[in-house]
């Protein structure tokens with residue numbers, strides 16, 4: 060099995076390494092403290108206290124109150140739950156506003172709702188991935204149940220202006236949900252003075268465990284749970300709590316809050332160095348979303364004259380982990396819905412790669428990654444040039 064000391068991990072938007080402090084905090088809840096937090100005796104109460112502490116830590120990261128946090132199984136569940144809830148109240152709101160660049164947990168869910176009779180407006184974006192706020196204002200109707208727009212895009216790192224969107228939704232008196240799965244723990248968030256009704260986050264994007272997330276529900280916002288059963292999470296999410304993971308999410312939130320300002324600067328410096336070096340070393344490369352405000356950790360590159368799937372295969376041979384902005388499906392390369400929505404030229408969408416940096420990356424890895432990427436892109440271009448088109452294919456490459 061490949062271990063993490065053999066790889067260069069630049070895929071922190073896909074998932075992150077667990078922080079050792081998180082593991083340490085979780086372990087007793089996988090071994091010794093197995094009581095049910097809903098049980099009345101002391102052995103259960105101490106577990107309940109650990110969940111309460113996790114709730115306080117997540118609230119501190121988001122600048123909100125602990126009773127506004129409900130733990131869920133992941134960011135996907137939080138996103139689904141917020142939208143579903145808004146559609147259940149009387150008078151039945153039938154219209155949802157979202158964007159064409161959302162994560163599939165919002166996009167596919169909304170497409171599915173549309174098939175079942177709900178009207179959905181998918182806002183477009185410009186070439187840099189920005190949403191048009193005038194278009195948003197015009198899209199909101201008297202029967203709009205909720206606006207769901209992400210805070211940070213997982214592919215490009217482009218930030219939507221959450222505070223401006225919040226203001227529009229407040230003035231139009233419509234619920235606002237934001238998918239902050241890529242934003243939480245990476246950029247400062249303070250919900251106290253904002254009229255954001257719902258916000259989703261996921262622990263594994265900021266060095267916590269997989270399979271646990273949270274949904275922020277602003278005090279006074281009506282919410283109807285999707286999971287019905289016991290009265291856990293103040294009646295907002297039934298089911299016996301995933302205690303160890305919730306404890307891990309709490310610790311990850313505490314670490315993120317402690318390190319946020321230092322980490323933003325350090326990670327941004329690494330990302331910027333990478334972008335500059337790639338720009339200098341690799342001709343025909345461009346950064347997607349370069350003209351927009353972006354997360355400090357994300358680089359979405361397009362390389363002319365290559366297919367991202369082939370690049371990923373070669374990068375993998377050098378043990379460099381990153382993601383493609385396009386995927387090979389039944390023999391043809393399908394561009395990502397995000398880059399397509401940005402109306403990038405076909406060549407740019409086909410040759411796109413996402414590199415995302417994080418807490419455990421080091422400068423030396425960035426330098427090595429630049430060398431590897433430059434070598435791989437050059438090789439792919441050589442192979443696809445007419446003079447070498449008949450050369451033996453990929454398996455002959457190192």
Ligand code: PLP
Pocket residue numbers: 072073132133134135136138162164209211212213238240241261262270271272
């Ligand atoms: N939203 C965004 C923007 C994401 O990037 C992801 C995961 O990649 C999710 C939602 C889903 O989160 P989870 O993996 O916890 O379900």
